[in-house]
Amino acid sequence: VQLVQSGAEVKKPGESLKISCKGSGYSFTNYWIAWVRQMPGKGLEWMGIIYPGDSDTRYSPSFQGQVTISADKSINTAYLQWSSLKASDTAMYYCARRDSSYIYFDPWGQGTLVTVSS
């Protein structure tokens, strides 16, 4: 079971961005995929989760309206996107697979570093 994320990104404020997380080694459509933010030197923040089988998506109240989570089950890939980045979006972003029964996460992707700077 493996989650492989897209590479680091450097963007300017106001730009859009879509990062990806590709699953392999398991039935991608049958497990929820979560996105987690880690700002520099800080803890983990759960952003939202998607079920690739039917694209059912839930967001943390803190991130609702700030990001969009989507998935393409035909290529076993989940996405996290921004329409207009801010400097405060600078962080490491991880995807992680939810357990089949409970809402803990294993395994995790390697992370995608997003840097937003003018």
Place this chain on the structure above:
Amino acid sequence: EIVMTQSPAALSVSPGERATLSCRASQTVSINLAWYQQKPGQAPRLLIYGASTRATGIPARFSGSGSGTEFTLTISSLQSEDFAVYHCQQYNNWPPIFGGGTKVEIK
């Protein structure tokens, strides 16, 4: 929303010694508590779920205990590869919430 508080924020321990990390929930989470290890430059890794069940491949020196609002992660004899940040996470209530982390440093 539940608040998860980890203490201490940092812990200095000598190799071979025991480390005890605490995680407190602002309201009961039953045993729906997970622990993760995060080494520098790496993604988190699941250590414990259900408050006390070790994940696949996790050494027996890691143990979790507690229920309700008070939880403990114990590393019985610290190895060099155990120096890392440890995060707790509750999954009893929506949304899932992480604690702020405890950094275990070499003394």
